[in-house]
Amino acid sequence: xxxxxxxxxxxxxxxxxxxxxxxxxxxxxxxxxxxxxxxxxxxxxxxxxxxxxxxxxxxxxxxxxxxxxxxxxxxxxxxxxxxxxxxxxxxxxxxxxxxxxxxxxxxxxxxxxxxxxxxxxxxxxxxxxxxxxxxxxxxx
Numbered sequence: 001x002x003x004x005x006x007x008x009x010x011x012x013x014x015x016x017x018x019x020x021x022x023x024x025x026x027x028x029x030x031x032x033x034x035x036x037x038x039x040x041x042x043x044x045x046x047x048x049x050x051x052x053x054x055x056x057x058x059x060x061x062x063x064x065x066x067x068x069x070x071x072x073x074x075x076x077x078x079x080x081x082x083x084x085x086x087x088x089x090x091x092x093x094x095x096x097x098x099x100x101x102x103x104x105x106x107x108x109x110x111x112x113x114x115x116x117x118x119x120x121x122x123x124x125x126x127x128x129x130x131x132x133x134x135x136x137x138x139x140x
Contacts, residue, residue: 005083005101005102005110006101008037009037009038009101012030012033012034012037013110013111013113013114014114015030015033016030016034016111016114016115017114017115020114020115020116021116031046034046037101038100038101038102038107039100041089041100041102041103041104041107042107044071044104045104045105045107045108045111046108046111047071048068048069048070048071048104048105048108049108049111049112049115049117052117052119053068053069053070053108054066054067054068054108054109054112054117054118054119055067055068055118055119055120055121056112056113056118056119056120056121057121057122057123057128057131058120058121058122058123058128059122059123059124059125059127059128060122060124060125061125061128063125063128063132064081065077065078065079065128065131065132066078066079066080066109066112066113066118067121067131068085068105068106068108068109070087070104070105074087076105077131077134078105078106078109080106080109080110080113083102083106084106085102085103085105085106087103087105089103089104089105090102090103090105090106
C-alpha cells in the first residue's frame with residue numbers, strides 16, 4: 001500500500017490481506033470496518049471484486065495499473081500508486097467535495113491487490129504507454 005491513504009485505511013487493507021491469506025474469506029469484523037471507513041462504496045467495491053471486474057495490467061518495465069469495469073460497463077484505469085481514478089465519483093467526492101477517501105473502482109483495486117483476486121494481464125511497454133496516455137482501446 002502507499003502512504004496516500006490514512007493510516008487506519010492502510011492498516012485495514014493490511015489486515016484484509018493477512019486474513020484473506022489465512023482463510024480465503026473476510027470475517028465480519030473486517031467487513032464492518034470496511035463499511036465504517038469507506039462508507040457506501042465498500043459494498044459496491046466488494047461487488048466489483050466478486051464479479052471479477054478488476055484486472056491488474058503490468059508491463060516488463062514494472063509499471064502497473066488496474067483496469068476496473070464499473071457497474072455501467074464503463075472501463076476505468078485506476079492508479080493505486082498515486083491514488084487516482086478518472087471516474088466522475090472520484091472527481092466529485094474525493095477531489096472536489098473531499099467527502100470520501102476514494103471511489104468504488106479504486107477501493108476494488110486496493111481490495112483485489114490485498115486479496116490477490118484481480119485478473120492478470122501482461123502488456124508490452126509500448127501498450128502500457130498507450131494505456132497511461134489514455135489511448136488504449138477499452139477491449140481489454
